[in-house]
Structure formats: structure tokens, C-alpha cells
Amino acid sequence: MxxxxxxxxxxxxLFFLLLPPVTQIFGxxxxxxxxxxxxxxxxxxxxxxxxxxxxxxxxxxxxVFMGVGGYSVGILAFHSYESSPILSWxxxxxxxxxxxxAWPFAVLVAGIFGLITGAICLRTKGMHFIMITLAFAxxxxxxxxxxxxxxxxxxxxxxxxxxxxxxxxxxDVLFYYLCLAVLVIFLIVAHRLAGSHFGRVVSxxxxxxxxxxxxxxxxxxxxxxxxxxxAAAAGLAGALLVNQSEFISPGIMHWTxxxxxxxxxxxxxxGTLVGPVLGAATLLLMEDILAMYTEHWMIILGPxxxxxxxxxxxxxxxxxxxxxxxxx
Numbered sequence: 001m002x003x004x005x006x007x008x009x010x011x012x013x014l015f016f017l018l019l020p021p022v023t024q025i026f027g028x029x030x031x032x033x034x035x036x037x038x039x040x041x042x043x044x045x046x047x048x049x050x051x052x053x054x055x056x057x058x059x060x061x062x063x064v065f066m067g068v069g070g071y072s073v074g075i076l077a078f079h080s081y082e083s084s085p086i087l088s089w090x091x092x093x094x095x096x097x098x099x100x101x102a103w104p105f106a107v108l109v110a111g112i113f114g115l116i117t118g119a120i121c122l123r124t125k126g127m128h129f130i131m132i133t134l135a136f137a138x139x140x141x142x143x144x145x146x147x148x149x150x151x152x153x154x155x156x157x158x159x160x161x162x163x164x165x166x167x168x169x170x171x172d173v174l175f176y177y178l179c180l181a182v183l184v185i186f187l188i189v190a191h192r193l194a195g196s197h198f199g200r201v202v203s204x205x206x207x208x209x210x211x212x213x214x215x216x217x218x219x220x221x222x223x224x225x226x227x228x229x230x231a232a233a234a235g236l237a238g239a240l241l242v243n244q245s246e247f248i249s250p251g252i253m254h255w256t257x258x259x260x261x262x263x264x265x266x267x268x269x270x271g272t273l274v275g276p277v278l279g280a281a282t283l284l285l286m287e288d289i290l291a292m293y294t295e296h297w298m299i300i301l302g303p304x305x306x307x308x309x310x311x312x313x314x315x316x317x318x319x320x321x322x323x324x325x326x327x328x
Contacts, residue, residue, distance in 0.1 A: 005321040009274060016180050020173045032172045033244070038284050039179040040240045042277035043186055045264035047233035052262070053271030054194055055226050056206030057122075058130050060258050061137030062234060067253035068113050069106035069235030070242040071144060074156045076102045081159060099162040099169065103239045110235020111228050113140075118227035122220060134255050144250040155249025162243055169243060179240055183277070186233055190273050193229075202226045267308055269315025278317050 002010075016035070023031045044066055051057040079086050079095025087093040096102055117136045124132055150156045161169040169175050193199050204212045205219045212219045242248040251257070260283065268279025286304070290297035312319040 008321055020176055032176050034288060036176045036179050036244050038281045039183050040237050042280040043183045044234050044237035045261050045276035045280045046273050047230045048261050049265050049273055049276045050230045051227055052265055055202045055223055059133040060130050060255050061133035062261050063257035064137040064140045064253045065110045065114055065231040065234035066238035069110040069238030070248040072106040072109045073102045073239045073242050074248045077158050097162050099164040102162050106239040107232045107235050111232035114231020115228045118224050122223050137255050141250050141253040155247055158246040187273055269317035272317050275315045275317030
């Protein structure tokens with residue numbers, strides 16, 4: 001018999017699969033945009049859960065990888081519109097709207113940025129790690145604010161979504177299903193990764209890194225690889241987000257956005273992977289619904305978050321499944 005976790009996951013997947021036809025039947029197509037955003041932020045929050053819930057790396061700069069991925073797609077599209085190369089030396093790098101080129105490029109750039117910053121950040125621990133991730137995020141934020149050619153603080157708009165052979169990304173329904181497919185594939189890959197030898201070493205580093213090193217494992221390399229993979233996944237979320245909204249601004253990199261991602265992870269349940277998706281849905285739906293009644297919706301969210309932390313220490317996902325641990 002399937003356990004409660006399997007049943008809940010199945011119900012959630014069925015809900016997301018049936019959402020588009022249901023919204024069309026009831027004439028609520030605008031919900032597709034909201035739930036596409038939920039899927040994208042669910043991907044970003046789940047990527048943060050890899051380093052936070054499994055690796056114990058508390059980062060206040062994870063949203064910067066979303067921004068780097070999003071700006072990579074936006075800048076490629078901008079130069080495609082202008083028919084001008086991004087680089088002309090030492091090699092020519094032209095702009096493009098092709099998702100098969102732009103999205104892997106966004107993942108690559110975010111991953112490289114994660115590798116470089118992670119190599120520095122992971123030489124620290126605790127509060128120092130939190131502050132240095134915050135510092136890198138703010139540096140990137142102000143760097144993109146200074147890029148007046150790409151809109152500066154006002155941001156950069158896309159004339160249309162990227163193109164993908166065989167799929168009309170201009171269709172909100174097809175784009176929604178694409179976001180859902182990307183999220184499901186990531187969760188499957190991340191789940192297998194977390195349960196592998198690699199994932200167990202990373203989790204062991206969270207519990208007792210010195211013992212891991214004594215056993216002969218290069219804990220720094222394992223953590224850096226996990227951090228880089230997490231950054232690359234967040235970069236993909238940024239690429240999807242800029243296509244969903246057809247807009248990108250430095251605001252997505254601000255440390256408060258990283259704080260929101262952390263709230264999603266805590267709300268849904270750390271070390272579960274699926275929990276952060278539930279947390280993203282809860283947070284964004286509360287924001288959308290409560291904002292219709294008051295602009296001070298955070299006053300309601302605050303006590304709700306406190307209640308969840310106090311009485312559902314494994315998050316909403318753990319509360320619903322009555323399971324704990326880091327088995328996803």
C-alpha cells in the first residue's frame with residue numbers, strides 16, 4: 001500500500017496536471033500565470049533546499065542565481081533584437097531567442113557564478129557564511145543596477161518569450177506544462193541525488209563535517225559541487241521566470257528575495273524537496289489572496305509562519321505526511 005507521502009505527492013501532481021482545463025472550464029485562465037509562477041518559485045525553493053535542508057548551508061543570497069539566469073536570457077534576447085553581438089573578442093557571442101541555446105546558457109552562467117562564489121563562501125561557516133553570501137548577492141544587485149544599457153534599476157523587458165521548436169511558449173497553457181515538467185524532472189533528479197552516496201556525504205557534513213573528513217571524504221568538494229548544482233537549478237528558474245513575466249530587474253537579486261525563498265523552504269519543510277514547492281504555493285497564494293483585502297498582508301503571514309514553525313517543525317509537508325528526516 002502506498003504511504004501518505006506517495007499519496008500526497010500523487011494528489012499534488014494530479015492537481016497541477018488538471019489545473020489548466022479546470023481554469024478554462026470556469027473561465028479563470030488568469031490563474032495559469034499565478035501557478036506558473038508558483039512552479040518556478042517552487043523550483044528555486046527546492047534548489048535552495050538542497051544546500052539548506054540537506055547540506056546545512058544557510059544562504060541569504062540564493063536569489064542572485066535566479067537573477068543571473070534571468071539576466072542571461074534577457075541580455076541574449078536584447079542583443080538578438082538589436083542584431084548586435086554580446087562579445088566580439090576573443091570570440092563572437094551573438095544574441096538569441098532560442099530557448100535551446102538561451103536556457104542552457106543561463107544554467108551555465110549561474111552554475112559558474114555559483115562555483116566561483118561558493119569556492120569562497122564555503123571556506124567559512126555559520127554566521128560568516130550567511131554574511132558572505134549576502135555580500136555577494138548585494139554586489140551582484142548593485143552591479144546590475146549600474147547596467148544602464150539594460151535598464152538599470154528599471155529592469156529589462158522582453159518583447160516576447162523565447163522560441164522553442166515544436167512548442168509555442170507564447171501559449172500560457174503550454175508554458176505552464178513546460179514549467180511543470182521542468183520542476184518534476186528536477187525533483188526526481190534531486191531526490192535521487194540526495195539519496196545517493198554523494199547526497200549522504202553532503203548530509204553527513206551538515207551533522208559532523210570533521211568526522212566526514214576523518215573518514216577520508218573531501219567535504220569541501222562535496223559541498224561545493226552541491227552548491228554549484230543548486231545555483232545552476234536556480235539559474236534555470238530565473239530563465240523560466242523572465243519568460244513567464246517577460247521582464248527582469250535587479251530586484252529579483254535583492255536579499256529580501258533570498259529571504260522569501262528561505263521562508264518557502266521553512267514553511268514547506270526543510271530536507272523534503274517537495275515541501276518547498278508546497279511552501280512556495282502557500283506563500284504566493286496567501287500573498288495573492290490577502291493582498292486583495294489589505295496591503296499589510298505580511299502582518300497576517302508573520303503569525304502564520306510562527307505557528308507553523310512552533311507546531312509543525314518539519315513544515316506543512318511534514319505535518320501532512322507525518323514523516324520527517326531528509327529522505328525527500
